[in-house]
Amino acid sequence: MSQSAGGRRPVVDLTEEEARRKLPLKWGVPEGVIPAWVAEMDYAVDPVVLAAVQEMLADGITGYPLFGWDRALAESYAAWSARHFGWAPEPESVHPVVDVTAGVRLAIDVFSGPGGVVFPTPGYNAQHGLAHVTGRQEHLLEVPTSAERCEIDLDALDRLFAGGAQTLLLTQPHNPWGRVFTRAELEGIRDVVVRHGARVVSDEIHAPLVLPGAEHVSYLDVEGTHDHAVAVVAASKAFNTAGLRCAQLVVPSPADRRLLADQPLSRNDSYSPVGVVAARAAYDHGDGWLASLVERLDQQRTLLASLLAEHLPEVRMRPLEATYLAWLDASAYGHDDAAAVALDRGRVMVSAGESYAPGTTGQVRLNIATSPDRLTQIVERLAKAWR
Known part of the structure; x- marks a missing residue:
């Protein structure tokens, strides 16, 4: 670290x-x-982080945040990712959202086809039902709880995509398994996704909390993923600032970024300027x-x-x-x-x-x-x- x-x-x-x-x-x-x-x-x-927030409030900065892309926030995250993971998205790809679950919902709404969403279980309970909220069917990909090391069954994933699902909601590092997927595992997932022309939304909120003995690889750091995937990231889980309401959606495809920019404000608003300041402080100085x-x-x-x-x-x-x-x-x-x-x-x-x-x-x-x-x-x- x-x-x-x-x-x-x-x-x-x-x-x-x-x-x-x-x-x-x-x-x-x-x-x-x-x-x-x-x-x-x-x-x-x-x-x-606390001092940055206190200074902002002491200065009376309580107005709306910037709408759309925030250069300072994007550059802070890109530099942080480069230091910690040896990979950095282009700053132009990093966009603020309210929180990770809202970012996942936004990504499904904007980028995914009408087919169902594959959700491996056990899976983060707040994201059960996101498929239905976005007007899609939820396909639970059950991972046996008796397994010593939880792994996604690629054959089962292949069958779900063949049956009409079009998006995989991937949580990595995984909550609640505590798993860190290896690059080889992510490449296997990519191969199945590409074969079916599907999408991936990768929830990577726990990436800062990889423990000794494991290494986080962003799904977007895997070759051949930028045309079909986005990642949702945040400093909030690692820095205990969830109530400040700011995460980031990483959109590597220029075509996808144009599509995102064309969305009405009501699809992605209400992230907090306090959350933006806290995130920048965490990325720059944390x-x-x-x-x-x-x-x-x-x-x-x-x-x-x-x-x-x-x-x-x-x-x-x-x-x-x-x-x-x-x-x-x-x-x-x-x-x-x-x-x-x-x-x-x-x-x-x-x-x-x-x-x-x-x-x-x-x-x-x-x-x-x-x-x-x-x-x-x-x-x-x-x-x-x-x-």
């Missing part, structure tokens, strides 16, 4: 009182319940803090494995290669709705696996982006509940 755009800064844990004030959704739980569900981190915002965050999450990943081995040895955890969201299979303990049992008996709120893969039993998603002490309490409580 490059530190060229900012010195190393520590990750600061929020106290429970601070977390309840600063993270009202995640911590809007009853007293005595530890939240480990929604994808927010129990860490203070990078002071450099490398040092992000390096500390990745180091902390690597430590939390190791701690979680140790705690599970000690307290819940029959839980199967997928190898966590990216994100701070662990996918746990607790079915060995006999609870179909392991999340409900965790809340009722253990006073821990985790995300139910069924919301990511309809029909799933015994699976949960666990947020580890908290303090070591709190993570220890979480696993001890889960053990009390499930065992």
